[in-house]
Every structure is written in C-alpha cells, then in structure tokens.
Amino acid sequence: MYTGLQHAHSGLAYLALIGLVIVIFWALVGSLSGREFQERDRKIAMITFIICHIQLLLGLILYFVSPLGLALLTGGGAMSDAAARLTALEHPLSNIVAIAIISIGYIRAKKIEASRAKFRSIYMLYAVGFVLIISRIPWSAWLG
Known part of the structure; x- marks a missing residue:
C-alpha cells in the first residue's frame, strides 16, 4: 500500500x-x-483545482502511513537535518498553504463578475501556489 501511494x-x-x-x-x-x-x-481551472486537491489528499495519507513523515517529527532531530525537515515539515505545510491559495483563486474567480478580474484571480493565485509547490518539492527524492 505504501509503495502504491x-x-x-x-x-x-x-x-x-x-x-x-x-x-x-x-x-x-x-x-x-x-x-x-x-x-x-472555469472547467479548465476546476480540473487543475481538483487534481491539486487529490494530490494533497494522497500526500496527507502518505504522510501518516509513511515511516518518514510523522515519525521524523516525533523522533526529534528533524529540525537540525535539512532533508528531514523538508520531508517532515516544510513540504507538507507549504503544499497545504499552496492548495489553500489555489482554492482562494478558484473560488474568488467564481464570485467575480468581470472577465478580466476572473482571469487575473486565477492566474495570479495559481501562480503563487505553483511557486510554493515548486519551492518545496524534495527534488533529490523525486528525481533520484
């Protein structure tokens, strides 16, 4: 199950x-x-919105099932090791914030009347979420 997740x-x-x-x-x-x-x-933005939320859900499940996630925080020493800190704290928290920002962009765009403002809400807040996600990806584990 863990490997599949x-x-x-x-x-x-x-x-x-x-x-x-x-x-x-x-x-x-x-x-x-x-x-x-x-x-x-709206549908194009919604599909990405849904994919990002599914990704977050899988990540949260993986965090609690993984031998690395929560165990690193409870075992101590995670804050002094950059890789452990990234896995245990920075990656999950920054991605939760990123998905929240993406959600605000999508929900806000649904409530705005002007087309240009709808587009702006989506591209600006999705871009902020994208930058947050990219900044905290554990590249060494993901690509290696």
Whole structure:
C-alpha cells in the first residue's frame, strides 16, 4: 500500500504541475487578450483545482502511513537535518498553504463578475501556489 501511494503521489504531481502551468498561461492569455471568461475557462481551472486537491489528499495519507513523515517529527532531530525537515515539515505545510491559495483563486474567480478580474484571480493565485509547490518539492527524492 505504501509503495502504491508513493507512486500515485509522484505520478499525480506531474499532472498537477503541468495543469498549473497550463491554467496559469491560459488565464494570462485570456486576461491580456480581453476575451470573455467562459464555462470552458472555469472547467479548465476546476480540473487543475481538483487534481491539486487529490494530490494533497494522497500526500496527507502518505504522510501518516509513511515511516518518514510523522515519525521524523516525533523522533526529534528533524529540525537540525535539512532533508528531514523538508520531508517532515516544510513540504507538507507549504503544499497545504499552496492548495489553500489555489482554492482562494478558484473560488474568488467564481464570485467575480468581470472577465478580466476572473482571469487575473486565477492566474495570479495559481501562480503563487505553483511557486510554493515548486519551492518545496524534495527534488533529490523525486528525481533520484
């Protein structure tokens, strides 16, 4: 089960990151071109919104099932080791904040009337979430 969760979390990460890049550029182009925000635009943002939330859910489950996640915090010494701190604290917390910011961007865009403001809400807040996610990916574990 643990290995399957690890693979699902890593695989879905690619989809989430690609989705975020696509939505950010899609909304940026929509805002700069001055076109009307349509149902298609909302659905594109929603699909990435859902993928990011599923990714967060898998990550949280993995955190509590993993021998590394919570055990590093309770065992002590995690704050003095950069890799352990990233795994036990920085990665989970920054991703929770990132998904919250992405959620604010999507929910806020649904409530705004002006098309340009809808696009702006999506591309700005999705981009902030994207940067947070990218900054705390454990690259050595993910690529190696």
